[in-house]
Amino acid sequence: MTREKLYLFDTTLRDGAQTSGIDFSVAEKIAIAELLERLGVDYIEGGYPGANPTDTEFFSQRRTTKARFTAFGMTKRAGRSVSNDPGLQLLLEAKADANCFVAKSWDYHVEVALGCTNAENLDSIRDTVQAAVAAGREALIDCEHFFDGFKANPDYALACARTAYEAGARWVVLCDTNGGTLPGEVREIVTRVREVVPGTHLGIHAHDDTGQAVANSLAAVEAGVRQIQGTLNGIGERCGNANLVSLIPTLMLKAPYTDLVELSLTPAHLRDLTAISRAFDEMLNRAPNRHAPYVGESAFATKAGIHASALLKDPKTYEHVEPELVGNKRKVLVSDQAGKSNLLGELARLGVEVDKADPKLDALLAEVKEREAKGYAYEAADASFELLARRVLGKVPRFFEVKSFRVMVERRFNALGELVTMSEAVVKVDVDGETRMSVSEGNGPVNALDGALRKDLGKYQSAIEGLELVDYKVRILDGGTGAVTRVLIESHDLATHRRWFTIGVSSNIVDASFQALVDSITYALLKAGAVR
Numbered sequence: 001m002t003r004e005k006l007y008l009f010d011t012t013l014r015d016g017a018q019t020s021g022i023d024f025s026v027a028e029k030i031a032i033a034e035l036l037e038r039l040g041v042d043y044i045e046g047g048y049p050g051a052n053p054t055d056t057e058f059f060s061q062r063r064t065t066k067a068r069f070t071a072f073g074m075t076k077r078a079g080r081s082v083s084n085d086p087g088l089q090l091l092l093e094a095k096a097d098a099n100c101f102v103a104k105s106w107d108y109h110v111e112v113a114l115g116c117t118n119a120e121n122l123d124s125i126r127d128t129v130q131a132a133v134a135a136g137r138e139a140l141i142d143c144e145h146f147f148d149g150f151k152a153n154p155d156y157a158l159a160c161a162r163t164a165y166e167a168g169a170r171w172v173v174l175c176d177t178n179g180g181t182l183p184g185e186v187r188e189i190v191t192r193v194r195e196v197v198p199g200t201h202l203g204i205h206a207h208d209d210t211g212q213a214v215a216n217s218l219a220a221v222e223a224g225v226r227q228i229q230g231t232l233n234g235i236g237e238r239c240g241n242a243n244l245v246s247l248i249p250t251l252m253l254k255a256p257y258t259d260l261v262e263l264s265l266t267p268a269h270l271r272d273l274t275a276i277s278r279a280f281d282e283m284l285n286r287a288p289n290r291h292a293p294y295v296g297e298s299a300f301a302t303k304a305g306i307h308a309s310a311l312l313k314d315p316k317t318y319e320h321v322e323p324e325l326v327g328n329k330r331k332v333l334v335s336d337q338a339g340k341s342n343l344l345g346e347l348a349r350l351g352v353e354v355d356k357a358d359p360k361l362d363a364l365l366a367e368v369k370e371r372e373a374k375g376y377a378y379e380a381a382d383a384s385f386e387l388l389a390r391r392v393l394g395k396v397p398r399f400f401e402v403k404s405f406r407v408m409v410e411r412r413f414n415a416l417g418e419l420v421t422m423s424e425a426v427v428k429v430d431v432d433g434e435t436r437m438s439v440s441e442g443n444g445p446v447n448a449l450d451g452a453l454r455k456d457l458g459k460y461q462s463a464i465e466g467l468e469l470v471d472y473k474v475r476i477l478d479g480g481t482g483a484v485t486r487v488l489i490e491s492h493d494l495a496t497h498r499r500w501f502t503i504g505v506s507s508n509i510v511d512a513s514f515q516a517l518v519d520s521i522t523y524a525l526l527k528a529g530a531v532r
């Protein structure tokens with residue numbers, strides 16, 4: 001069976017810019033366009049030239065080399081000619097390969113939003129497409145509210161699609177603008193549209209208001225459309241657009257799509273997908289969704305002991321695809337849901353060899369479960385788990401021993417007469433039998449304790465020079481008087497760029513923080529190869 005080409009049209013820079021809380025600068029648009037080129041999509045819709053200064057400047061130069069650079073805008077206004085519509089003229093002057101015009105295809109919208117007749121709207125569609133084609137552009141029509149329009153007045157919705165196609169539009173894109181259509185309806189309506197426009201000229205633009213944008217896009221492909229519009233990580237107006245990061249692997253790895261269509265992307269592009277998705281979140285300054293399909297940190301993370309046991313025998317038992325195909329990694333988590341198989345998997349990753357029959361493994365599992373019951377969460381604290389495991393298995397040197405610590409918080413007027421809150425900590429540690437006492441001030445008690453703890457560790461001092469704390473999270477585990485505090489600390493070594501997480505649990509927040517700090521420094525020394 002010959003496969004038809006399926007085109008990917010990315011609208012991250014246009015519909016994605018309609019996401020609440022997201023605003024792109026020109027520099028950010030340039031960086032995202034480079035990421036999209038790396039992803040390998042066929043079209044990059046850069047924005048709406050003329051709508052705002054950023055988009056106008058972005059379209060003052062041609063910005064992509066491989067993908068077709070596309071300018072978005074609306075069809076000409078009713079009652080005006082093409083040459084007398086300044087908005088349309090700006091679109092035709094923008095430096096782009098293609099123009100994508102949004103057109104009304106629901107008669108209710110023609111009446112209420114445009115305030116013109118159905119015939120005038122058809123004229124606008126036809127004249128606009130013909131003007132773009134005459135200007136040497138590839139023309140696309142986004143038929144806004146197509147599915148709702150089809151349900152209200154199928155003849156008129158079909159007339160809009162047919163008019164665009166007959167005027168020379170390369171693509172007629174069926175939009176589920178309000179995002180309320182379901183996959184069965186998409187399949188049925190696309191089948192009807194194919195009676196007037198061939199599938200090789202049809203696209204789908206789905207919004208995610210019922211969580212079906214990906215499913216609707218796939219249903220449309222099954223029904224014959226050959227272009228999908230979507231965005232990186234599914235950003236977009238309201239609940240977002242179809243997520244290309246979820247769609248791409250499904251289209252490239254799963255039947256029936258692998259039998260029906262082929263994409264421009266290669267397996268190498270697919271292996272870059274996780275990195276691209278996370279790089280985009282970095283650009284948006286937000287944490288990646290750990291549970292994102294295919295690319296999330298947890299997408300191939302196994303927590304349950306029964307699953308881990310089978311997974312270690314053969315990963316196929318609990319994985320629908322191999323994580324490496326999309327550039328992700330398998331993870332076996334250690335928690336109170338774990339069995340010995342989880343421990344063996346994680347210890348192997350850490351390079352610690354131990355036999356499944358070794359009684360120390362039972363002791364470690366029991367210790368993990370007992371501590372988790374008290375509030376520890378080792379799946380989030382890789383370094384603390386490694387230290388605990390190596391201790392139980394008898395393999396961690398005691399680099400230093402904390403004899404005592406004291407921390408004081410004081411609110412007072414400073415020399416300038418300003419009210420300030422200061423913290424001061426004193427820590428006594430034994431290194432090689434010699435007691436060292438350090439004092440440090442800080443902007444909070446944990447900061448002061450951290451400063452005092454790593455001020456003077458004698459012969460180990462040079463090994464922790466590059467250590468910095470980058471994040472500190474506190475969680476109260478049960479309310480009332482019996483509250484327990486869990487502290488998670490993320491540390492970073494500037495020299496090696498290694499990052500690790502440590503944990504402390506106590507009814508006292510300072511004590512919990514101190515445990516996590518001690519684990520962080522001990523881990524740094526272990527990784528630096530410090531010897532006792």
Ligand SMILES: CC(=O)SCCNC(=O)CCNC(=O)[C@H](O)C(C)(C)COP(=O)(O)OP(=O)(O)OC[C@H]1O[C@@H](n2cnc3c(N)ncnc32)[C@H](O)[C@@H]1OP(=O)(O)O
Nearest residue numbers: 048050051052074075076077078102103104113114144177
């Ligand atoms: C479904 C979608 O996502 S479509 C994309 C939506 N994106 C955006 O709107 C973002 C960019 N938009 C903008 O910056 C502004 O809305 C502009 C510059 C396009 C227009 O601004 P204004 O001229 O001030 O108009 P305003 O936004 O108030 O209203 C839109 C106008 O376009 C008309 N219009 C809407 N769609 C179309 C269309 N497909 N064809 C022709 N005219 C249209 C409306 O009837 C309305 O006309 P009116 O002012 O005579 O009532």
Ligand SMILES: CC(=O)C(=O)O
Nearest residue numbers: 102142144145175177
């Ligand atoms: C064009 C568009 O973004 C929509 O109809 O949703």
